[in-house]
Structure formats: C-alpha cells, structure tokens
Amino acid sequence: MTETIEAIINWLARPSIYVTVATVLSFVMFFNRVFWTKRAGLVGLLLVIVFFAFSLRNDNFRGIVTYPDNVPIISMLIIVFFFTWLSMFQAYRNDARIQAGGRPVEADETHDKVFTWPDLVYPEFIAAILCTAILVVWALGLPAPLEEPANPNVTPNPSKAPWYFLGLQEMLVYYDPWLAGVVFPGFIIIGLMAIPYVDLNPKGNGYYTFAERKFAVSFFLYGFIVLWCALIILGTILRGPNWNFFGPYEQWDVHKLEALVNVNLSEFFWVKALNQGLPANWLLRELPGIVLVVAYLLILPKLLAQTIMKKMYEQLGAARFYLVAFLLICTVALPIKMYLRWLFNLKYIVAIPEFFFNI
Amino acid sequence: MLSRMWNGLIKSQVWNSFFRHGMPSTNRNRVLVMMSNVILHLHPVKVRKSGVKLEFTWCMGGISFFLFLVETVTGVFLMFYYRPTIEFAYADIVDLREQIPLGMTRELHRWGAHAMVITVWLHMFRVFMTGSYKPPREFNWNVGVILLVLTLLLSFTGYLLPWDQLAMWAVTVGTNMARATPFVGHEGPGAALLKLGDISMVHAGSDIRFALLGGRFVGAGALLRFYVLHCIAFPLVVALLLSVHFWRVRKDGGISGPL
Numbered sequence: 001m002t003e004t005i006e007a008i009i010n011w012l013a014r015p016s017i018y019v020t021v022a023t024v025l026s027f028v029m030f031f032n033r034v035f036w037t038k039r040a041g042l043v044g045l046l047l048v049i050v051f052f053a054f055s056l057r058n059d060n061f062r063g064i065v066t067y068p069d070n071v072p073i074i075s076m077l078i079i080v081f082f083f084t085w086l087s088m089f090q091a092y093r094n095d096a097r098i099q100a101g102g103r104p105v106e107a108d109e110t111h112d113k114v115f116t117w118p119d120l121v122y123p124e125f126i127a128a129i130l131c132t133a134i135l136v137v138w139a140l141g142l143p144a145p146l147e148e149p150a151n152p153n154v155t156p157n158p159s160k161a162p163w164y165f166l167g168l169q170e171m172l173v174y175y176d177p178w179l180a181g182v183v184f185p186g187f188i189i190i191g192l193m194a195i196p197y198v199d200l201n202p203k204g205n206g207y208y209t210f211a212e213r214k215f216a217v218s219f220f221l222y223g224f225i226v227l228w229c230a231l232i233i234l235g236t237i238l239r240g241p242n243w244n245f246f247g248p249y250e251q252w253d254v255h256k257l258e259a260l261v262n263v264n265l266s267e268f269f270w271v272k273a274l275n276q277g278l279p280a281n282w283l284l285r286e287l288p289g290i291v292l293v294v295a296y297l298l299i300l301p302k303l304l305a306q307t308i309m310k311k312m313y314e315q316l317g318a319a320r321f322y323l324v325a326f327l328l329i330c331t332v333a334l335p336i337k338m339y340l341r342w343l344f345n346l347k348y349i350v351a352i353p354e355f356f357f358n359i
Numbered sequence: 360m361l362s363r364m365w366n367g368l369i370k371s372q373v374w375n376s377f378f379r380h381g382m383p384s385t386n387r388n389r390v391l392v393m394m395s396n397v398i399l400h401l402h403p404v405k406v407r408k409s410g411v412k413l414e415f416t417w418c419m420g421g422i423s424f425f426l427f428l429v430e431t432v433t434g435v436f437l438m439f440y441y442r443p444t445i446e447f448a449y450a451d452i453v454d455l456r457e458q459i460p461l462g463m464t465r466e467l468h469r470w471g472a473h474a475m476v477i478t479v480w481l482h483m484f485r486v487f488m489t490g491s492y493k494p495p496r497e498f499n500w501n502v503g504v505i506l507l508v509l510t511l512l513l514s515f516t517g518y519l520l521p522w523d524q525l526a527m528w529a530v531t532v533g534t535n536m537a538r539a540t541p542f543v544g545h546e547g548p549g550a551a552l553l554k555l556g557d558i559s560m561v562h563a564g565s566d567i568r569f570a571l572l573g574g575r576f577v578g579a580g581a582l583l584r585f586y587v588l589h590c591i592a593f594p595l596v597v598a599l600l601l602s603v604h605f606w607r608v609r610k611d612g613g614i615s616g617p618l
Binding site for chain 2 (some may be wrong): 069072075076079080083084086087090091103104105106107108109110111112113114115116117118119120121123124127128131132135136138139140142143144145146147148149150151152154155156159160161162163164165168169176177178180181182183189192193195196197199201202203204205206207208209213217220224355356357
C-alpha cells in the first residue's frame with residue numbers, strides 16, 4: 001500500500017507531469033472561488049500535513065528535507081502557499097463585496113487615521129521580538145551546514161547553486177547558459193521594473209482584488225508560483241546526481257542512466273523530413289529554426305494584437321503592448337521548450353555552436 | 360520604593376536630556392514621541408487604519424528591514440573572527456562553531472539571510488497583490504526591485520565565504536553563467552566577433568567572469584572580492600537605497616489604501 005502510493009507520487013513528480021499539474025492546477029485555482037475560502041485553506045493545510053507525515057517516514061525524503069540548507073526551501077513552500085491563499089482569500093472577499101455594490105474591506109478604514117504610537121509601533125516591536133525568538137530557536141536547533149574544505153579537484157555530484165537560484169539552474173536543462181543564466185534573469189528584472197509602467201489599470205490600487213486585474217494577477221502568480229517557486233522545489237528535491245530526475249522517495253543513485261537522444265530542429269528538418277544531409281553552411285542549416293524564432297518573437301505579438309489581445313492593445317497603445325507581449329512570450333518560451341523536449345526530445349531550435357549561439 | 364526611584368529617574372537631568380516629553384500616554388505626547396525620535400520619525404505621526412492591519416501588509420517589509428539589521432549586527436561579529444584568505448577562511452568558520460563562546464552567530468547570520476530572501480519575496484508579492492506599485496508609487500517599486508536583486512546578491516556573495524565544498528561549487532555553478540554572457544563572456548554569443556585582427560579581446564582571462572572572480576576559477580581572488588562586496592559594497596548600496604525606499608513610502612502617501 002505504502003509502496004504503491006510512493007510509486008504514484010514518484011511518477012507524478014516527473015518534471016513533465018509536475019510542471020503540467022502545477023500549471024493546470026494553479027490556473028484552475030486562480031479562477032475558482034471555492035479554493036480561496038477558509039474551509040479550502042484548512043483542507044490545503046491538512047493535505048500538506050498528511051503529505052509530510054506520510055513522506056517523512058521515507059529515508060530518502062527525510063534525508064533531503066532535513067538537510068540544513070533545504071529547511072528554508074520547505075518552509076518557503078508552506079509559507080508561500082499560505083500567503084497565496086491569504087491574498088486570494090482577501091481578493092475574492094473584496095470582489096464579492098464590490099459585485100454586491102459595496103466597497104473593498106480596506107476602503108472602510110482607509111480614511112481613518114490612527115496614532116503610529118501605539119498602533120503601529122507596538123505590532124512592529126512584537127514582530128521584531130517574535131522574529132528574534134524564531135531565529136534563535138532555529139539557530140540553536142539547526143547547525144549551519146559546513147562540508148569538507150573547498151577542493152577544486154573534487155566536484156560534488158550534484159553541484160547545486162544556492163537554493164534561490166535553483167529555478168534558473170533547472171532552466172539550464174532546456175536553454176543554454178547565455179539565455180537561462182543571463183538573458184532570462186535580465187528579462188525577469190526588466191519585466192518586474194516595467195510592471196508599473198505597462199499596467200495602466202487604475203483599479204486595484206491599495207486593496208486586494210482579482211476580478212479587477214485578472215490578467216496582471218494571473219501572469220504574476222504564474223511567474224512567481226509556478227516558474228519560480230515550483231522550479232526551486234523541483235531543483236531541490238527532485239534533481240540528484242548528474243541533474244537527473246529522482247522521485248521524492250527514490251534513492252539518489254549516481255549511476256542512474258538516462259538515455260539522452262536529443263535532436264536539433266535542423267536535424268528534424270533536413271534529415272528526417274527532407275531525407276538529406278545537413279547543409280554545410282550554418283545559415284542555410286539553421287534557417288528553419290531562425291525563421292521559427294523570428295516569427296515567434298516578431299509576428300506572434302502582432303497576431304496577438306489583432307486577435308485575442310486586441311482589447312489590451314487598444315488600451316495600452318503600441319509601445320506598452322509590445323513590451324508586455326514580448327515579456328509574455330518570453331515567459332511562455334520556457335514551458336514551450338520544456339514540452340518540446342519532453343514530447344520530441346528537441347535539443348535546440350537554433351543551433352550555431354560556431355558562435356555559441358543556441359536557442 | 361520602586362515608584363519613588365522611577366519618579367526620580369524620569370525627573371533627572373539625564374532622562375530629560377534623552378526624552379523631551381512625558382510618557383506617550385496622551386495624544387500630545389504620542390505625536391511628540393514620533394517627531395522627536397530619529398528612528399521613529401521614519402514613520403508619520405498618524406497612519407491609515409486599514410494599512411496597519413496585519414492581514415493587509417503581513418509586516419513583511421518591516422521584517423525584511425529587521426532581518427537586515429540582524430544581518431548587519433551578526434555580520435560585524437563574524438568579521439571579528441573571519442579572515443578571507445584560503446589559508447584561514449575554513450578554519451575560522453570551524454572556530455566560530457567550536458571555540459568561540461555563544462557559537463551560534465554564524466547560524467543566526469545564515470538562517471537570517473535565508474529568511475530575509477523569503478521575506479523580501481513575500482514583501483514584493485504583497486505589494487503586487489495590493490496593486491501598491493500603481494501611481495504614485497511606480498518609482499518606489501523600482502527601488503524595491505533593485506533591493507530584491509541586491510538581497511540575492513548579498514546572499515550569493517556570502518555563500519562563498521565559509522570556503523567549503525558547498526560554497527565553492529555553488530558559486531562555481533552560479534558564476535559559470537557569466538561565461539556565457541553575450542559579447543562580454545568568452546563563451547557567450549558574439550564574443551568571437553570582438554577581435555582586433557587575429558587577437559580576440561574576450562577570452563577566459565579578460566571576460567566578465569574573470570572580472571567577477573579575479574581569476575579564471577573560484578580561488579583566492581574570488582574569495583577576497585566576494586568578501587569585500589558582501590561586507591562593504593552591497594550593504595552600503597542597500598543602506599542607501601533603503602533610505603530612499605523608506606523616504607519615498609512617506610512621500611508617496613504612506614502605506615497604500617483605496618483612493
């Protein structure tokens with residue numbers, strides 16, 4: 001019985017299933033009020049407790065989760081769940097009030113002013129004391145990790161980046177370092193900084209709401225919860241030696257072999273489809289991929305502006321809209337490449353190793 | 360007896376040189392305490408009632424700042440003992456745990472740093488979910504994004520300092536990315552184009568990763584650079600930007616609320 005459940009969870013945790021479930025589930029949840037009630041929150045909490053109570057009996061799982069540097073990741077998992085619930089609970093509560101012709105909860109007291117001493121200073125003081133207490137208990141109970149002295153001649157397997165960058169390291173499976181490690185992180189920062197200038201929606205300023213900013217909130221939550229936090233969990237718990245996938249209850253076997261038969265788009269096009277050898281000229285060889293990428297980056301935004309995102313295009317104007325559309329298709333480029341890898345073993349869409357230029 | 364001592368104390372010249380007003384039990388004194396204390400006057404005298412609710416702010420900005428202070432204090436203690444050289448770094452960390460009284464300073468510093476990464480994310484998450492980046496707070500959101508990046512960089516540079524296998528290889532994995540930076544990394548796209556005749560300008564000994572590590576691999580140069588960035592450069596920039604951040608919170612109308 002236990003083994004069956006463990007096998008099912010191991011199977012569900014495979015990157016393809018894991019990312020699919022996380023994506024579908026989060027969008028179903030964002031748009032459904034039933035998930036953001038107090039009862040749903042309690043059920044979610046119960047599920048987390050049951051999962052950990054069940055899983056901690058497993059030696060492999062316990063080994064990963066109780067590893068000192070992984071403790072913050074596990075707490076982050078629970079804390080992020082909780083605060084997502086808390087924000088969406090308040091958002092749906094406000095939406096119901098607005099729909100009924102009322103005002104958001106915050107509006108009731110937004111014009112009332114209270115004295116900072118004691119109404120703000122006391123809670124801050126209590127928060128500081130609580131934080132200190134938690135930190136001291138944490139520091140007493142869990143020694144900071146310290147491994148063997150640094151040795152350039154011995155590479156640990158797996159070598160992992162600090163936990164908060166593990167989402168980016170997971171991205172390295174699908175994209176080359178110049179994209180996964182440099183360009184995409186740059187886009188994340190640029191995208192975050194652009195938010196106030198491309199979101200012209202005057203509603204939802206200073207209170208929780210979902211109905212009034214569906215696109216903004218679901219885009220942000222998808223990026224933060226699925227592409228950032230869920231990939232960190234994946235990189236921490238489910239990636240072992242050689243960055244191979246291991247289920248949460250699976251032992252990290254250094255000798256696990258995974259067949260890597262990844263094929264470039266150029267090989268699909270010239271060898272498989274046209275039944276001829278790869279052209280010697282790199283430009284000709286990679287032309288199908290280049291056309292595809294250029295079309296994705298340049299023509300798709302135009303198409304979006306004329307079809308499903310027409311309303312947004314009219315609201316934002318060309319400059320703002322194309323910035324949003326560009327950031328959106330760059331965000332979606334990650335899951336697209338993931339699925340291309342899982343479904344077709346596609347390695348690179350454009351592969352020009354001559355210039356270290358692979359997409 | 361005790362109350363006599365207390366009365367004597369608060370009437371003394373010493374006490375009155377510190378505090379220029381009575382106990383903050385009347386409205387007048389509650390105003391004065393906020394205005395006459397340099398730290399408290401970060402806050403306005405009065406705040407939006409909806410804005411001080413814990414369920415609204417989650418207190419995450421405040422906790423992040425508190426953790427920054429904890430990191431500063433524990434960091435100074437660690438600097439008393441730690442020497443950023445290959446000979447001493449690891450041994451000093453071992454000493455911190457085993458020889459030095461109350462040997463949990465490093466634990467406080469490390470767990471505080473991890474906690475700060477999480478609280479800064481959650482602070483951004485809360486600010487997004489309440490739409491608090493919207494006008495007039497656009498600029499302050501951007502200051503916040505830079506502070507978030509700096510928090511990660513502070514944590515990342517600190518990760519190397521224990522000089523154990525975990526530190527060295529995590530930073531190797533992280534900085535290997537820099538190799539692939541377009542144009543300025545020697546394995547990045549476009550780097551091969553930057554040539555003077557036959558001499559390539561961007562190679563392993565001159566690219567962005569070399570500048571970051573002070574060498575071709577994570578060694579003595581990297582340890583010193585990360586130490587200086589971690590203890591001096593980044594904290595100074597964070598302190599400066601935090602002042603701007605707090606000041607702009609006030610200038611942009613305090614904690615956000617429905618208009």
